[in-house]
Amino acid sequence: MGAAFAAFAASRDDIAAMVGIGGGGGTSIITSGMRALPLGVPKLMISTLASGDVAPYVDVSDIIMMPSVTDFAGLNRLSRTILHNAAQAITGMARNPASVEGGKPAVGLTMFGVTTPCVMAISEQLRDRYDCMVFHATGTGGRSMEKLADSGLLAGVIDITTTEVCDLLMGGVLPATDDRFGAIARTRLPYVGSVGALEMVNFWAPSTIPERYKGRLFYEHNPNVTLMRTTPDECARIGQWIAGRLNRCEGEVRFLIPEKGVSAIDIEGGPFFDPQADAALFDAIETSLKQTARRKLIRLPLHINDPEFAKAAVAAFLSISNR
Numbered sequence: 001m002g003a004a005f006a007a008f009a010a011s012r013d014d015i016a017a018m019v020g021i022g023g024g025g026g027t028s029i030i031t032s033g034m035r036a037l038p039l040g041v042p043k044l045m046i047s048t049l050a051s052g053d054v055a056p057y058v059d060v061s062d063i064i065m066m067p068s069v070t071d072f073a074g075l076n077r078l079s080r081t082i083l084h085n086a087a088q089a090i091t092g093m094a095r096n097p098a099s100v101e102g103g104k105p106a107v108g109l110t111m112f113g114v115t116t117p118c119v120m121a122i123s124e125q126l127r128d129r130y131d132c133m134v135f136h137a138t139g140t141g142g143r144s145m146e147k148l149a150d151s152g153l154l155a156g157v158i159d160i161t162t163t164e165v166c167d168l169l170m171g172g173v174l175p176a177t178d179d180r181f182g183a184i185a186r187t188r189l190p191y192v193g194s195v196g197a198l199e200m201v202n203f204w205a206p207s208t209i210p211e212r213y214k215g216r217l218f219y220e221h222n223p224n225v226t227l228m229r230t231t232p233d234e235c236a237r238i239g240q241w242i243a244g245r246l247n248r249c250e251g252e253v254r255f256l257i258p259e260k261g262v263s264a265i266d267i268e269g270g271p272f273f274d275p276q277a278d279a280a281l282f283d284a285i286e287t288s289l290k291q292t293a294r295r296k297l298i299r300l301p302l303h304i305n306d307p308e309f310a311k312a313a314v315a316a317f318l319s320i321s322n323r
Helices: 002-011 024-036 077-095 113-126 140-150 164-170 182-187 232-246 275-288 307-320
Strands: 018-022 043-047 064-067 106-111 131-136 156-159 191-193 200-203 218-222 225-229 253-258 295-300
Touching: 002 024, 018 024, 018 077, 024 043, 043 077, 064 077, 106 113, 106 140, 113 131, 113 307, 131 140, 140 156, 140 182, 156 307, 164 200, 164 232, 191 307, 232 275, 253 275, 253 307, 275 295, 295 307
Parallel strands: 018 043, 043 064, 106 131, 106 156, 156 191, 191 253, 253 295
Antiparallel strands: 200 225, 218 225
16 A cells, blocks of 8 residues: 555645554555655644654654654644644645745755765865765765755766665675666766765674674774774675666766775775775776766776866866756
8 A cells, every 4th residue: 555655646746745654554555655755845644653663664754753642543632732732833834835946956965974174175175066065974974965866856866975885795784775766767967976985884782793704804993983994895796786777868968086095094005905806896896887978987097085076077067068
């Protein structure tokens, strides 16, 4: 029923807002339909589950979860008030939609702490022309960005930090889904990508690291986050996977490779500096990517956080964005 309702909601172009009430089953079904709506369409779910972990229901959408406080076993003075407030909230949002017409077009960017200098430099150079939306590459960040792309709210993507693919393939805690890059293929948005932080897999505290990775090279980012360096074999697998997804993209694609390192700790003298592993990543992408007039690979003798790399990414994006 949830899948059917999601398909129904996605097929409509006349939904101004959606409001639902439910317990466990109703919340699951209704939020399936809400998640299928574009971002920005008001969505309000009054639920008996709203005071707990709502991540499975909200995911990367903009659903507002409102606790019902009492169950829906008939009306009472409290439930009448809560449902009244919900009705006022959803009608207020539907009748007074936000106006963003006439503003700058939006571009989505992906960033991690170890690629911050690059992404901030790109944002600064594009700020006069674009509304730069930066997403932290923590699994949900990449999915949020692609949800915006699917919703028609982005004019392009500069995907510098594709590290979520590492966690997807190696079992890390901040993974992409198998649909990573899917929105780029579906929308054919102008796309500039790179290999930011593809040398690391994220885990929580050391005690959470799977036994199969015992003896690997680790870096303690903080007491709660531990990074694992990817091996040449893993890098080759990552590169092949990314190239395979990019081969599905028929829009303008430019993929940039910084040959001197992919993050702040993958730099000469840094704890994750490994030219052999990086070369395996770069070569796998170059070998597997089917280059065309619209899909091109660009190798640069730069580190990802070098100012010149940011300039090259901006130049590549402007060359395909018609602005």
